[in-house]
Amino acid sequence: MRIAREGFSYILAPALMSIILLAVGYWYAAIPFVLLTAFMTYFFRDPKRDPPNDPNVIVAPADGRVTRVIQLAPGSEDSSTLISIFLSPLDVHINRSPIAGKITDVSYTKGKFLMATDEKASLVNEQNALTIEGSRITIVCKQIAGILARRIICWKHEGEVVALGERFGLIKFSSRTDVIVPESVEILVAPGMRVKGGATVIGRLK
16 A cells, blocks of 8 residues: 655654564553554555546545535626535545646645634635646635644645646645636535545536
8 A cells, every 4th residue: 555755754653662662572552652653554545546537527636525515706707616525534635636737826825723624714724725727627726724734735836737636735634625616517516425536526517
């Protein structure tokens, strides 16, 4: 199983403590470090995902539970749909591109660390927004820190091209990922549904 490189230090530190304590015979003291090593390895897992072979779909940018599907500026020329996905500490925290296209903007904003499920989180929390211009639509994908997440990581830069479902970053620990799509997209998910990043189709071009 592939592990995100950002997780190596989180895994190696408790693993080393486990080895030392076991070597000197303190097996009972090693148990918490063994469990922590196992959790960190599980948390930073990076499974392979096969996106659908269809240029007209939008895939989930992250694993987790859909918490909101709302219209933004309904009735206006800029009308769009916001889909929010909450990532618990047990979900895969790798972020993937919802569409294939060129990254035209990457904007990091410092902020607070409210619960990721709080509606205000998308406005006031630490976040990183990627604007991706595809062949037919342009979308915005936001990495949003939660109450536990204090580190947003983005591996891509403005001007780079991403494939459908390609990895572009991760958020350490509990967090949220938002994707904003234009009105021309038929939404195929609803609050409460669970999705897999890079695999679950959340929308389709009309």
